[in-house]
Amino acid sequence: MSWALFIDESGQDQRQSPYEVLAGIAIEDRKLWRLIRDLSDAQEEIFGLRLFEAYGSEAKAQKLLKKKVFTHAAQMPPFPADQRRTLAREILQDGTAVSRERLTALAQAKLAYVGRALDISRKAKAQAFASIVPQAAPRPAGGMLRKDYAYLFERFFYFLNSQPEDPMGYVVFDELDKSASHILLNQVSEYFLKTNKGRTRSRLIIPEPFFVHSDMTTMVQVADLMAYIISWGVRLNGMHAQRRPELDELSRKVMRLRFTQHTPGGYTNYGFKIINDLRAAADQ
Numbered sequence: 001m002s003w004a005l006f007i008d009e010s011g012q013d014q015r016q017s018p019y020e021v022l023a024g025i026a027i028e029d030r031k032l033w034r035l036i037r038d039l040s041d042a043q044e045e046i047f048g049l050r051l052f053e054a055y056g057s058e059a060k061a062q063k064l065l066k067k068k069v070f071t072h073a074a075q076m077p078p079f080p081a082d083q084r085r086t087l088a089r090e091i092l093q094d095g096t097a098v099s100r101e102r103l104t105a106l107a108q109a110k111l112a113y114v115g116r117a118l119d120i121s122r123k124a125k126a127q128a129f130a131s132i133v134p135q136a137a138p139r140p141a142g143g144m145l146r147k148d149y150a151y152l153f154e155r156f157f158y159f160l161n162s163q164p165e166d167p168m169g170y171v172v173f174d175e176l177d178k179s180a181s182h183i184l185l186n187q188v189s190e191y192f193l194k195t196n197k198g199r200t201r202s203r204l205i206i207p208e209p210f211f212v213h214s215d216m217t218t219m220v221q222v223a224d225l226m227a228y229i230i231s232w233g234v235r236l237n238g239m240h241a242q243r244r245p246e247l248d249e250l251s252r253k254v255m256r257l258r259f260t261q262h263t264p265g266g267y268t269n270y271g272f273k274i275i276n277d278l279r280a281a282a283d284q
Contacts, residue, residue, distance in 0.1 A: 001030065003029065003159075003163075003169045003170075004026065004029060004171075005152075005170070005171050006025050006172045006219035006222070007024040007174070007220070008173075008220050009022050009224075009227055010061065011227075017135070017231045018135070018241035019132050019133060019135065019230070019231045021132050021230045022130065022133075022152055023128070023129070023130045023227035024130070024156065024171075026127045026129065026159065027125075027219065032219070035121065035124045035126070043113060046084075047088050047092060049092065049093070051113075058214045058221055060221075061224050063110075065111075065114060065225075065228055065232075070111070072107035073104065076101070076104040078108060079104070084105045084108055087105030088102070088109040090102055091105075115249070117222055118225070118257065119253065122253070127271065128259060128271055129155050129271040130258075130272045131147070131275050132230060132231075132236070132275065133148055133278060134274070137275065137277055137278055138279050140279045143187065145191040146278045150198075151275060153171070154197070155259060157200075157201040157205055158261055158269050159261070160204040166204055168205070169204055169205045171205065172209065172211075172212055172217070173210070173211050174224075175213050176211070184209075185208070188207065189208060192205070229247055229251055230251075232247055234272075235251075258271045258272055259271030
């Protein structure tokens with residue numbers, strides 16, 4: 001038995017997002033294919049087709065959850081599921097077939113799908129992890145692995161170590177451009193092979209990550225949804241940036257996925273953490 005941790009990010013461009021979020025969703029290998037099929041079936045049921053067929057690329061959280069989607073969804077009463085699917089499919093298949101009803105139905109379908117995707121993931125007992133970084137946080141100057149990545153690996157290790165028989169875990173990243181992927185691969189390998197904490201965690205986490213196209217990888221897309229919702233909607237203690245209240249229901253769903261571990265010593269480990277300084281001690 002093993003667990004896969006699918007990782008994606010939100011706000012790394014340091015432009016509009018209130019927080020830079022590195023989010024991961026972990027799923028047991030024997031449940032992975034069933035979860036992927038359930039998510040695909042949900043898209044067929046809600047939109048009448050898979051979103052990749054409609055857009056020709058990954059349906060990013062920005063496209064599904066921007067403010068305009070909520071505005072369009074609220075401009076008419078909720079459509080019955082069958083009518084919503086028909087209207088949404090019509091505008092997805094023909095972008096010129098714009099009408100108030102179709103725009104509303106498509107927006108309602110987008111919100112319904114995101115909520116369903118999070119519910120399906122919870123039913124599959126997926127575990128969520130996230131490093132949350134204020135945009136003003138100092139960044140490392142050198143080539144060491146950033147703290148937000150190290151934190152995610154640490155909490156994934158805690159989760160694996162809490163499971164019966166200590167299952168192995170592996171990490172799957174959204175593919176960057178070739179040079180950026182190579183840099184990250186080297187940083188991850190250096191962390192796991194040359195640092196004391198990394199070597200300890202490599203007992204359960206395979207030190208070499210996998211890189212995949214998010215366009216073709218359903219679980220990386222779910223990680224993208226989580227990262228966006230955390231940045232704009234989830235507010236832990238110490239997160240003071242303004243939230244978008246229309247995301248509250250989805251934020252609660254994300255929080256229910258969060259890894260939480262109560263240790264025998266009376267401590268509680270959480271899967272989400274705010275990191276106010278990304279530099280390693282040597283960089284400060």
